[in-house]
Amino acid sequence: MKFSDKILSQTLVQLCLDKDIDHIIISPGSRNAPLTIGFAENLSFKCFSIVDERCAAFFALGMAQQLKKPVAVVCTSGSALLNYYPAIAEAFYSDIPLVVISADRPSNFIDIGDGQTIRQENVFANHILYSANCEEGETFQIKNETELNIALNTAIELNGPVHINIPFSEPLYHTVQNQLVWPQNVPSRVETKEITEDLSTFAKQWNQSKRKMVLVGVLSPNSVEQHFVEQLAKDESILVLSETTSNLHHENFISAIDQLIAPLAKEDFERLQPDILLTFGGMVVSKKIKSFLRSFPPKAHWHVDSKKAYDTFFVLNQHFKTTINNFLTEFLPKTTTANSNYQSQWLAIKRHRLQRHAIYESQIPYSDFMVFSKIFKQLPEMRQLQLSNSATIRYAQLFDIHSSVHVFCNRGTSGIDGSTSTALGAAYASTLPTVYITGDLSFFYDSNALWNNYVPKNFKLIVLNNGGGGIFRILPGEKDSNVFDTYFETKHNLSAKKLSEMYGFRYSMIEKEESLEQEIKEFFSKNDGPSLLEIFTPSTVNDKVLLDYFKFVL
Template sequence: MATSVFNRRWAAVLLEALTRHGVRHVCIAPGSRSTPLTLAAAANAQFICHTHFDERGLGHLALGLAKASGEPVAVIVTSGTAVANLYPAMIEAGLTGERLVLLTADRPPELIDCGANQAIRQQGIFASHARQTLDLPRPTPDIPARWLVSAIDSAMAGLDYGALHVNCPFAEPLYGDDEGGDDPWSQALGDWWQSGAPWLRETPRNTVPVMKQPDWFLWRQKRGVVVAGRMTAEEGVRVARWAQELGWPLLGDVLSQTGQPLSCADLWLARDDARDTLAQAQIVVQFGNSLTGKRLLQWQAACAPQEYWLIDPLDGRRDPAHHAGRRLVARVADWLETHPAQPRAGWAPELTELAARTRQCTQTYLASRFGEAQAAQRLPVLLPDNGQLFVGNSLIVRLIDAFAQLPAGYPVYSNRGASGIDGLISTLAGVQRATAKPTLAIVGDLSALYDLNALALLRHVSAPTVLIVVNNNGGAIFSMLPTPAAERERFYLMPQNVEFRHAAAMFSLGYACPQSWDELEQSVAQAWGRTGTTLIELQVPPAEGAETLQTLLKKVNTL
């Protein structure tokens, strides 16, 4: 059998094995060495294939698909620096729990370290950031197909989260027609082709049952505080109900999807009386990690209850403050099922009243101030029915966390693992494609510039999509930090003096640049009424958002 033909057969078996583990989406970048993988994916009717010309954006597209679907997503790239461009997305997946399968084409061993074109050392390239690695040999009929499928099955069984890196060397020729005919090598798998099941059924390594805490019936009668970090929409609703039944205050992050019953916590947590009240808690139970608010993080680091429990499905400590207590690896919903609440009256009603006063103060102050802060505070008004929200990083996510109260159970997505600004628009595109829901996204101007070519991905959306770009002319978050004044603008803020009208036109997207809240609301409403993507640019004063946050912190402290 010709080398080009056998390369295709090998790749076809590999890709088919992935379908047995729930892989439906495959993200593909152009390249020659990856041809066997690309053509095998295209020929498999079980796959939905996505393409992008930028491997860094492609990795984030896969990340968004995995984030919103909850399924593993495969990525196919060619050899060389194309592989290295997947690094940011796979790092993020390792921190936030998505599953990626990175299929990287490679030169065969005889072309490595000898000056061959586009040949780099790809084995082990992702070091400790890859959850699983599998270095395949050069395709050869001497290795039985059952070895290949069982190797994939074993690696996928160990992929509880993060990335599996499968390095796939292919020798030339890469091109040639597969004229069919007998294929004893792949036919040796027999009924496997029709079964739909893995060849090797290996027990997943993340199937540890939830261990009920034997003293929970005692702790649930004490004064507790619930901290809600990143979790799913369904989990957020359940955690909020659970905390309410217990009568425990709930401090909900912007990504908690709990409805943040004690809203604007990042403002009122700066008050001494609020911290004094919370200090009476005997136990703190945290669900999820990746907290956003600065004051919440400061309180979390300083609190010293008798017990601190952290429940999250990902392993590792996940607590940068290193509290004494219990680190419980479990899915939030499973843990709640095993640890029911005992209905009790709330023990800190003054926090409910303080949160309400803070929210009213914030609304009053921002009522006539159009800009980044007002948009963050009123963001819930713009959300589409039966839709979802994607939030960028840097200043905007902090303003939303501090000023807004998002609806309970409304899906919110972001890249708050490594908290980078790379690949945000690409991730948004993946989230939208995975769910086919109307989607509102909001990012900063530098974030948008960093991933500008991902606007090409937003030309292909299955429901109305709105991307709000807050253009405060640079990295305004650095104005909140004690950066040296003389170097701040050149080395930190980096104003670019651009507008995004031309970017929208370049990629044939709708565009609006509202100058008031009424215009913004009208622009968003019109966008929900048409197909495709609308880019809405908010041109705001550079320091407005950061200065508003500081002003409201002072106002709330004197309520």
């Protein structure tokens, strides 16, 4: 086996191996040659070559999302590193472990006019858990080992992105046959998140309250033990609101939040206003629930998370720094069931909304709403469902998705920039077949994602193409002006067909209602290679259909 003759390369490679960080996404370059040689020549690593650094980072993000352990990205010096930033920000806010490794020039070559050189140290300071800035030379070996151990352990322990910057002097391609250094591996800590608070005080307040709301954000599937789900669902003083990305299911939960609250009047919001709000999970999609809870705040807001708590509704007064299962294990035995109709009255409204929803589905014209309805009704069970941001994730909140389907979306920063790359990385790492649904702007924005040699044969991609950013027609503001068309909706006449052909996807297309149901059925039934279904919808109809929906379900 070959090794780079650079001690720093050997040190980092060995520590990654010791810590089971074995998925490495490499983008080509010369300055990172010692790292590329170190990782790629060692068969203990699974190495992937992706040219576009932005795509590479999101691909790694998708893998880490599924593997539940750090994935590393490696790049050369200069602006290549800056292309990682969108995925780093997403990893930072979504608590996904990402190890960013950048090669650099020695410090005496910075800011002297040398090519492909920028100030790389601490470049991600605002959105990184740790920045390890190594120095070349044997005299810095102990310092470098310490920095690398801290960085890699931070990614493991705190589930987030870290940056390791390593300078290499030339020559860069020299190799040796034997390993020259054996760095000390400081094992990461497995920290138990014990509850330090006296829960009896909180239980007393809980038991005296007849309106308790539980709001669940982004969660990985199976994050909450089922017996806790059942216990929350049977308490009539508790109303649980979840979203598609919560991956939490029960018939007594409200899974379509906007469907429930969008048509409500002031007196309805007063009845919905909780005494206590308990939140767990990551980001919440619904802007309407945020607006409601800020306008009609609870008396107390408690958040459960072992790492952080956002004061989303401006009334946060308790952060339990533990896991949700640990919290419920300790807390629920101290609670009693209150006599209340809080849950039952809102579940009755939910049933009414669903009846109206079914009627509306049967009479709407060909539109995005109809397309999403048909897709989710025919979506096979036991799938991983990746969703892009903007309109796609919002439409998904309105439809029933089978509990065996695992749902994911980049909600940390809610950007459209890397959704396709993330879906491909997740598809590669997942044991479930993957379906990815995206809008046209998000798809074309990240079209380099398809420049990828690791696309699973069962990967299915659905593009809803309404000729622009249709979500802007739903938002307030003047429509149908030249400024709106050009700078907000950004109208276009692009198609995914040529991209599908170039990257080896089987392409199919729908343009009208008559073929919609059958084409979707055929799309899901064929598994002879990665496939892309492009569904064209009329841009001027979609906004009216969606806005009328919230009036109709009242």
